[in-house]
Amino acid sequence: MKNRLPSTARSLPIALLRARERVMGPIRNLLSDVDLTEQQWRVLRVVQETAGIDPTEIADQACLLLPSLTRILQKLDEKGLISRERDKVDRRRQIIRITAAGEKIIEANIAASIAIVDRTREKMGEERYEALLDLLNDLDEIEL
Amino acid sequence: MKNRLPSTARSLPIALLRARERVMGPIRNLLSDVDLTEQQWRVLRVVQETAGIDPTEIADQACLLLPSLTRILQKLDEKGLISRERDKVDRRRQIIRITAAGEKIIEANIAASIAIVDRTREKMGEERYEALLDLLNDLDEIEL
DNA sequence: CAAAAAAGCTACACATGTTAACCACAAGAG
DNA sequence: CTCTTGTGGTTAACATGTGTAGCTTTTTTG
Numbered sequence: 001m002k003n004r005l006p007s008t009a010r011s012l013p014i015a016l017l018r019a020r021e022r023v024m025g026p027i028r029n030l031l032s033d034v035d036l037t038e039q040q041w042r043v044l045r046v047v048q049e050t051a052g053i054d055p056t057e058i059a060d061q062a063c064l065l066l067p068s069l070t071r072i073l074q075k076l077d078e079k080g081l082i083s084r085e086r087d088k089v090d091r092r093r094q095i096i097r098i099t100a101a102g103e104k105i106i107e108a109n110i111a112a113s114i115a116i117v118d119r120t121r122e123k124m125g126e127e128r129y130e131a132l133l134d135l136l137n138d139l140d141e142i143e144l
Numbered sequence: 145m146k147n148r149l150p151s152t153a154r155s156l157p158i159a160l161l162r163a164r165e166r167v168m169g170p171i172r173n174l175l176s177d178v179d180l181t182e183q184q185w186r187v188l189r190v191v192q193e194t195a196g197i198d199p200t201e202i203a204d205q206a207c208l209l210l211p212s213l214t215r216i217l218q219k220l221d222e223k224g225l226i227s228r229e230r231d232k233v234d235r236r237r238q239i240i241r242i243t244a245a246g247e248k249i250i251e252a253n254i255a256a257s258i259a260i261v262d263r264t265r266e267k268m269g270e271e272r273y274e275a276l277l278d279l280l281n282d283l284d285e286i287e288l
Numbered sequence: 289c290a291a292a293a294a295a296g297c298t299a300c301a302c303a304t305g306t307t308a309a310c311c312a313c314a315a316g317a318g
Numbered sequence: 319c320t321c322t323t324g325t326g327g328t329t330a331a332c333a334t335g336t337g338t339a340g341c342t343t344t345t346t347t348g
Contacts, residue, residue: 005254008193008205012261012273013171014186015280016164021207022284024157032337037303042158049152056326061152063165068304070328075303092313092326110149117156123286128279129156135268135276136159140166142267176306181334200295212335214297236295236344 026116030109039064041109043072047082048098048106054087055094081105170260174253183208185253187216191226192242192250198231199238225249 008014024038031041039062046061047053053061059069073096076082081102087093098106121129152158168182175185183206190205191197197205203213217240220226225246231237242250265273 005189005192005250006258008189009281010277011189012264012277013164013168014189015277015284016160016167017186017207018205019280019283020157020160020164022286023160027157037336039304042161045149045152045155045158048149054326061162063161065305066327067306067329071304090314090326094327106149114150120156120283120286124279124282128282131275132279132283133154133156133159135272135279136163137153138268138272139163139264139276140159142166142264181305183335198295209336209338210296211298211337215335234295234345238296 023117023120027113030112030116034105034109036105036109039068040072040076043069044076044081044098044102044106047096048103051097052095055096058096076102167261167264171257174256174260178249178253180249180253183212184216184220187213187220188225188242188246188250191240192247195241196239199240202240220246 028038031038036044042062043058043064046058050057050061055066055069055073058064058073059066062069064072073082073084077084079101081099083097083099085095085097087095124132172182175182180188186206187202187208190202194201194205199210199213199217202208202217203210206213208216217226217228221228223245225243227241227243229239229241231239268276
């Protein structure tokens with residue numbers, strides 16, 4: 001009765017953050033070598049995954065607000081990693097695509113990134129790892 | 145063979161981020177009403193959890209770099225939510241404590257915060273929810 | 289004691305978060 | 319057809335956070 005607060009380890013948001021930092025820390029180091037921020041990398045991954053995606057959808061999938069995304073897309077465009085095109089049907093809309101250079105950057109870094117995550121998978125065990133991913137995706141789909 | 149990349153939904157860092165945003169979004173709204181950022185709240189929770197903690201330990205538990213933490217502690221100090229004291233044994237060190245006002249802020253917001261998380265727990269089911277927390281804590285303890 | 293290490297702080301450059309205002313185009317109502 | 323409303327996206331401005339380097343003070347160690 002003295003303390004009804006959940007310990008931070010049993011606080012879902014904090015536990016999610018700590019787990020993420022554990023995995024993301026090493027990956028951030030990788031990315032800084034090729035001068036990409038974590039967010040830029042995330043956007044690039046999302047764009048690569050869904051060719052012809054529009055900014056609103058990217059923002060949603062990459063968990064970014066549109067104004068932040070606008071700036072990030074400008075940076076990625078400057079770097080030649082994505083291309084932007086106006087939708088001919090709805091001319092408010094933009095169509096974003098990854099360029100060959102963008103694909104190349106992903107190619108060059110995804111292996112090391114996967115290797116880091118794979119070490120985690122091995123230490124956790126395949127089943128627990130997959131179970132974790134399933135639970136995370138469930139959580140993401142909750143309360144739409 | 146055409147595409148060896150994991151979909152972003154099966155990418156552990158991205159899945160962790162999306163799940164976190166889902167839960168944290170509503171909580172951030174709460175906090176902005178009392179003029180606290182997410183990080184300030186996190187620091188406050190950590191300080192409350194471990195009275196007499198020092199900045200290095202806080203930074204570790206709250207997933208912040210020391211320079212960021214320094215500023216956050218200054219802000220929290222200005223607001224009167226924490227107190228700082230020099231350690232008499234090792235005078236390089238500082239001892240951080242939550243103040244009565246700080247406890248009060250937590251009291252005033254933790255209920256709504258827990259309510260948000262509880263809705264998630266109900267939708268996921270108790271067991272799956274607890275399993276998720278266990279897996280996250282495991283992940284955090286990996287690769288020390 | 290001198291040198292190395294640890295705990296923090298400061299400063300700086302840059303990226304992101306956040307809100308509001310704004311522009312161009314689209315879609316509906318009358 | 320035009321007026322209003324809605325949508326997609328950008329810009330601006332400011333707060334905050336990130337990341338690196340260098341500095342001070344105090345401790346520890348050779």
